[in-house]
Each structure stands twice: as C-alpha cells, then as structure tokens.
Amino acid sequence: MNWIVEPLQYPFMQRALIEVAIIGALCGLIGSFVVLRGLAFIGDALAHAVFPGVVLSYVAGRSILIGAFIFGSLTAIGIGFLSRSRRVSEDSAIGVIFAAFFALGVVILSRQGGFRQDLGSLLFGNILGVSTADVWATLIVSLIVALITLALLKEFTLIAFDATMARAAGYPVFALDILLLLLVSATIVVSLQTVGNILILALVVTPPAAARLLTDRLSVMIVTSVGIAIGSGIVGLYISFHAATAAGATIVLTATTAFLICLVFAPNHGLLAGYLARRSGRHHAHHFHANEEVRVD
Amino acid sequence: MTSIETTPALEIRNLSASYGANTALIGIEASIPRGVVVGLVGPNGSGKSTLLKTIAGVIRPDRGSIRVAGQPIRTRATRVAFVPQREEVNWDFPVTARDVVLMGRYRAVGWLRWPGREDRRRAEEALARLGLEGMGNRHISQFSGGQQQRVFLARAMVQEPEIVLLDEPFTGIDIHNREVFHEAIQEFARAGITVLIATHDLAEVQSTTDYVMCLNRRMVAFGPTATTYTPENLRATFGGQVAVFENAS
Numbered sequence: 001m002n003w004i005v006e007p008l009q010y011p012f013m014q015r016a017l018i019e020v021a022i023i024g025a026l027c028g029l030i031g032s033f034v035v036l037r038g039l040a041f042i043g044d045a046l047a048h049a050v051f052p053g054v055v056l057s058y059v060a061g062r063s064i065l066i067g068a069f070i071f072g073s074l075t076a077i078g079i080g081f082l083s084r085s086r087r088v089s090e091d092s093a094i095g096v097i098f099a100a101f102f103a104l105g106v107v108i109l110s111r112q113g114g115f116r117q118d119l120g121s122l123l124f125g126n127i128l129g130v131s132t133a134d135v136w137a138t139l140i141v142s143l144i145v146a147l148i149t150l151a152l153l154k155e156f157t158l159i160a161f162d163a164t165m166a167r168a169a170g171y172p173v174f175a176l177d178i179l180l181l182l183l184v185s186a187t188i189v190v191s192l193q194t195v196g197n198i199l200i201l202a203l204v205v206t207p208p209a210a211a212r213l214l215t216d217r218l219s220v221m222i223v224t225s226v227g228i229a230i231g232s233g234i235v236g237l238y239i240s241f242h243a244a245t246a247a248g249a250t251i252v253l254t255a256t257t258a259f260l261i262c263l264v265f266a267p268n269h270g271l272l273a274g275y276l277a278r279r280s281g282r283h284h285a286h287h288f289h290a291n292e293e294v295r296v297d
Numbered sequence: 298m299t300s301i302e303t304t305p306a307l308e309i310r311n312l313s314a315s316y317g318a319n320t321a322l323i324g325i326e327a328s329i330p331r332g333v334v335v336g337l338v339g340p341n342g343s344g345k346s347t348l349l350k351t352i353a354g355v356i357r358p359d360r361g362s363i364r365v366a367g368q369p370i371r372t373r374a375t376r377v378a379f380v381p382q383r384e385e386v387n388w389d390f391p392v393t394a395r396d397v398v399l400m401g402r403y404r405a406v407g408w409l410r411w412p413g414r415e416d417r418r419r420a421e422e423a424l425a426r427l428g429l430e431g432m433g434n435r436h437i438s439q440f441s442g443g444q445q446q447r448v449f450l451a452r453a454m455v456q457e458p459e460i461v462l463l464d465e466p467f468t469g470i471d472i473h474n475r476e477v478f479h480e481a482i483q484e485f486a487r488a489g490i491t492v493l494i495a496t497h498d499l500a501e502v503q504s505t506t507d508y509v510m511c512l513n514r515r516m517v518a519f520g521p522t523a524t525t526y527t528p529e530n531l532r533a534t535f536g537g538q539v540a541v542f543e544n545a546s
Contacts, residue, residue: 168353216436
C-alpha cells in the first residue's frame with residue numbers, strides 16, 4: 001500500500017500522474033487512427049520535425065508548446081500536400097525533410113550553453129518537471145483535440161477504411177486528412193514533455209496496437225487503447241519512482257510489456273491462441289476457406 | 298431497358314486522367330443514361346480502375362469533364378457508390394459487416410450525428426436481401442470472398458446512389474455469388490441507378506450489360522452492348538490476347 005501512497009506525497013509526482021493520465025487518454029484515442037491509417041512513420045516524422053520549434057521556444061524562454069505547435073502544424077500541412085502530389089516518392093521526401101528539421105534543432109541548441117543537459121531533457125522529456133500551468137495547458141489542448149476527434153469519429157473511420165468510397169460519397173477527404181494530421185501533430189506536441197521527441201511514437205502506437213489484438217470492434221479498440229495508455233503511464237511512472245529509472249523510457253517499456261502480453265495471450269489474435277487452435281486441429285478463426293462456404297439462402 | 302431521361306446519369310467529355318506512374322486515360326467520351334448497366338472491358342492496365350476512380354472523384358482529371366446528373370462531380374455532394382477491388386480493402390480493419398453497411402448511410406446521416414434506428418433497419422434489410430441475414434455482427438474477415446463482396450454491395454444499396462461503380466467484382470467469386478450479384482445489379486438498374494462494372498469476364502458482358510465501353514488507354518468503342526460488343530471491337534481492344542467468340546451476336 002505504501003508503494004502506491006508514498007509517491008503521492010510529492011507535488012511533482014501528483015502533477016506527473018495527472019499529466020500522464022491526460023496524455024495517455026489522448027494518445028490512446030489519436031493513436032488508434034495513427035495505427036489504422038498506417039501513419040506511424042508520419043507520426044515519427046512529425047515528432048522530429050517539431051524539434052527546431054521546441055528549441056527556438058526554449059532559447060527564447062517561452063513555453064515549448066508554442067514553437068512546437070507552429071512547426072508541427074506546418075509539417076502536418078506540408079506532409080498532407082506532399083502525399084497528395086504523387087510525383088515525389090512520399091517516404092523519401094518525408095525522410096529527407098524531418099531529418100533536416102531535427103538536425104536544424106540540434107544545431108540551434110548547440111549554440112547554447114549547457115547544451116548536453118538541455119538536449120537530454122528535450123529529447124527524452126521531463127515529466128517530473130511539469131508545472132501546474134503545463135498540466136492545465138495539456139488538459140485544454142487534449143480536450144480540444146479529443147472533442148474534434150470524437151465529433152468526426154465516423155468520418156475519420158470511413159476514410160481510414162475506404163477513402164475511395166468516402167470521396168465518391170462526397171466527403172472532403174483531403175481536408176479531413178489534413179485535419180487528422182494536425183490532430184496527430186497537436187497530440188505529439190503536448191506529449192513531448194512526458195516522453196520527449198524520441199519516444200513519443202511509442203506512446204501513440206503501442207497502446208492501440210495492443211488493443212487491436214484484443215478486439216475486432218473499433219469502439220472497443222479505442223476505449224481499450226485509452227485504458228492501456230493511461231495504465232502504462234501511471235504504472236510506468238510508479239516503477240520509475242521506485243526503481244529510480246528515467247520516467248519517459250520506463251513508461252514506454254511498460255506499454256511495450258502490455259503489448260507483448262496481448263501479443264501472446266490475446267483470446268483470438270494472440271500467439272498462444274493461434275498455437276492452441278493449430279494443435280487441436282481447429283482452423284484459426286479468421287481464415288475462411290473457400291470450400292467451406294456456407295450457403296445461407 | 299429502363300426509361301431514359303433527357304439528362305444523362307453520367308456524362309464524360311474528352312476526359313484524360315493519370316494515376317501516378319499508372320495508366321493514362323486519353324479522350325474518353327460517353328453519355329450514359331439512367332438505369333443502365335455498363336461493362337468496362339479492356340486488358341490489364343487499360344485504365345478501367347483509373348476511370349472508375351476518376352468518376353469517384355479520387356483522381357483529378359488532367360483534362361475534360363465528368364457530370365453526374367448534369368452536375369460537375371467536384372462541386373456537389375455526388376451520390377456515387379463505390380465497391381472496391383478485393384485487394385484494396387483492409388480486411389484486418391476492426392469493423393463488422395453491419396459497420397461497413399452503415400458507412401453507406403453516413404452521408405445521409407450528416408455531420409455530428411450517428412446512424413439511428415432507421416439506418417440500422419436499412420442496413421439489416423440490405424444484408425438480408427443479399428443473403429447475409431443475421432451475420433451483421435461478424436468481423437469482415439470472417440466471410441468468404443463472395444460474401445465479402447456482398448457486404449460491400451449492401452453498403453452501396455443503403456447509400457441510395459445515382460451511380461454505382463464496381464471494380465472487378467467477380468474476381469475469384471463462385472457461380473452462386475455471381476448470380477446474387479447480377480440480381481442485385483439488375484435491381485439497381487430497375488431503380489434507375491446507373492451501374493458501371495469493370496470486369497475481366499468477357500463471356501458475361503454480353504448477357505449482363507446494356508452498354509459496353511472497350512478501353513485500352515484510349516476509348517476503342519462505346520455504345521449499346523448489342524451493337525458495340527463485336528469481335529472487331531474486342532480485337533481492337535485486346536490485340537491478339539483474346540480468343541474472340543466469332544458467333545457472338
């Protein structure tokens with residue numbers, strides 16, 4: 001019991017726990033679409049591309065959110081247009097740009113004193129250092145992002161599943177794609193302080209990937225993903241407190257552990273279920289064999 | 298054939314389109330009445346899919362225009378339904394058959410609202426009409442190929458479209474499913490809906506379509522199947538690749 005209560009005596013831990021719960025909920029929600037749309041690489045690109053914005057705000061003594069938002073939005077829009085014109089190979093173009101942005105951030109930072117220490121906290125986050133104002137900012141941004149996402153849940157789902165049909169039915173698919181990228185970008189930006197640039201992608205991708213293994217229903221997947229993300233955040237933070245390990249990285253490894261447990265033990269999609277089904281001679285539930293077609297009429 | 302109104306359901310004028318490095322379509326011209334079934338035939342890479350996706354609004358034409366019921370496609374909420382090729386569907390996506398069919402109602406339901414009881418009833422009805430009664434709760438990967446195609450056909454039904462586009466719907470599908478499909482397509486046509494089918498199945502075009510478009514990047518021929526689906530046109534479309542059935546008439 002003391003294991004749970006003791007850290008709560010420290011105000012920095014209270015703030016960190018609230019922060020990580022908010023971020024977890026947000027990443028679990030937005031991450032579901034990142035996973036379903038196959039945007040992991042683009043998410044990573046966004047996380048790197050905001051770095052110069054973070055550094056410039058930091059150097060100017062402003063909240064890193066401001067610079068990160070500006071760079072994140074520009075990159076999101078840039079990537080949207082890039083993937084529209086199919087003339088350049090999308091992957092390479094995004095790779096070239098985000099690496100360049102990231103390098104630019106490091107170069108700017110290297111002109112400052114105390115370079116190594118600052119770089120560390122910017123790259124890996126500083127969840128234990130969040131202020132009450134940071135928590136409020138995170139809460140407000142998260143509420144806005146979550147509200148927009150939930151309001152457009154059916155449109156985002158349709159486009160993720162079948163963009164051609166969405167376009168044919170008259171939906172403004174391009175505008176909605178840009179909006180989704182902006183929401184992903186905002187999610188990454190507010191999460192930076194928790195786990196930093198390098199590890200943020202893990203928090204966005206791992207919980208929904210684990211949740212997908214547990215269910216075939218999108219609504220259940222989103223709720224489960226949010227749950228896993230919040231759980232990993234809180235459990236990871238506790239472990240890091242007691243084991244004196246880096247908070248962000250411990251949170252990520254906790255989420256990874258949850259994923260691995262799902263991968264092995266998930267009832268239908270898990271490795272163990274698949275193995276047992278093969279051993280008992282039954283077919284895996286999701287392989288329908290042509291010659292087994294059920295005549296229903 | 299069903300009644301033909303003065304405004305064509307689909308009017309394509311001097312259309313050229315390209316899709317990345319894929320097929321370029323050049324100079325497509327067609328005026329297609331309401332309530333007819335149109336077969337798109339041509340060899341692989343002849344631009345059948347490109348044409349369907351241009352009509353769907355996914356690919357921007359390089360030149361020319363497309364009008365649906367007299368309206369340019371990009372200026373209004375076009376009521377076009379699209380049944381994708383099997384390979385283009387993400388069968389791992391976490392949706393049930395009912396979820397997929399309900400997607401056909403999203404546009405009618407509108408922004409910021411969710412499908413209601415009436416939408417659900419229509420979805421069940423469409424599933425039942427295609428012989429998938431009581432299977433709405435199954436994940437889409439748990440159906441056979443033919444059943445999966447029927448789920449998408451049910452989605453097109455509840456969308457109440459003006460035009461239905463079917464991209465290679467018969468690939469790998471058995472005879473029973475073909476029959477269900479052709480019945481559904483005839484039902485669309487009777488309801489005044491125009492159906493375009495890209496197909497490799499040359500033998501069935503003769504008996505199941507009203508119009509045919511022979512495509513090989515350029516439009517080789519377009520017109521009523523009876524007069525257009527001729528050995529000469531097929532030879533011109535496929536070159537030497539096809540054994541033309543000479544006594545087709």
